[in-house]
């Protein structure tokens with residue numbers, strides 16, 4: 001009888017080890033004789049097309065796809081036992097559709113290992129990860145080290161003032177922070193924004 005498929009979710013802030021864990025999980029499955037394949041969203045332009053690369057420089061061959069439905073298409077044409085998906089929060093598909101797609105894959109005995117951010121730079125949950133958490137067979141919340149105080153990090157702080165939800169980047173653009181360092185930095189940022197507005201206003205007088 002075929003092994004029962006699982007949904008394994010690796011989540012947390014940036015630099016917390018999600019991609020490293022995805023890499024390790026697929027590596028172990030390959031040793032166990034599983035036919036594995038990894039996917040990444042086409043919006044993730046950080047590295048060359050056909051690779052997922054962790055902040056530690058671990059590399060995984062990957063297929064770049066526009067929609068989660070491309071995985072169903074792929075698995076209907078190829079034999080596959082386990083799939084890995086990096087940066088799941090970037091897929092444009094509606095979360096319900098993604099969950100349906102995952103359930104179909106699992107019905108076909110395909111194990112799914114997902115890596116994705118739980119929250120954006122404003123500490124707002126990414127909807128798809130919120131949907132996947134309760135239905136996961138295994139849910140692992142990883143923690144980076146807070147770049148300010150060395151405690152466990154909670155969220156990814158964006159260094160730039162860009163307000164778009166998606167901004168591809170790494171160390172230059174983000175740093176992981178614990179709850180209290182994040183709250184303090186956001187307050188300081190608000191103060192400096194207000195100060196800039198006051199200065200601008202004064203110049204118009």
Ligand SMILES: Nc1ncnc2c1ncn2[C@@H]1O[C@H](COP(=O)(O)OP(=O)(O)O)[C@@H](O)[C@H]1O
Pocket residue numbers: 012013014015016017018019020021053054055056143144145146147176
């Ligand atoms: N502040 C930090 N805390 C923990 N790891 C960090 C930090 N900054 C850089 N790193 C590196 O990031 C690696 C994790 O990378 P990766 O698995 O790609 O994380 P994620 O996919 O969660 O962003 C760590 O093993 C470490 O080498």
Ligand SMILES: Cc1cn([C@H]2C[C@H](O)[C@@H](COP(=O)(O)O)O2)c(=O)[nH]c1=O
Pocket residue numbers: 013014015018019046087116117119120121122156165166167168169170174
């Ligand atoms: C917090 C946050 C992050 N991003 C981007 C930045 C990176 O390109 C990825 C996360 O990669 P990692 O493997 O988890 O380090 O997401 C974003 O677009 N918006 C955000 O709010």
Ligand SMILES: [Zn+2]
Pocket residue numbers: 146147148149150151177178179180181182
């Ligand atoms: Zn801290």
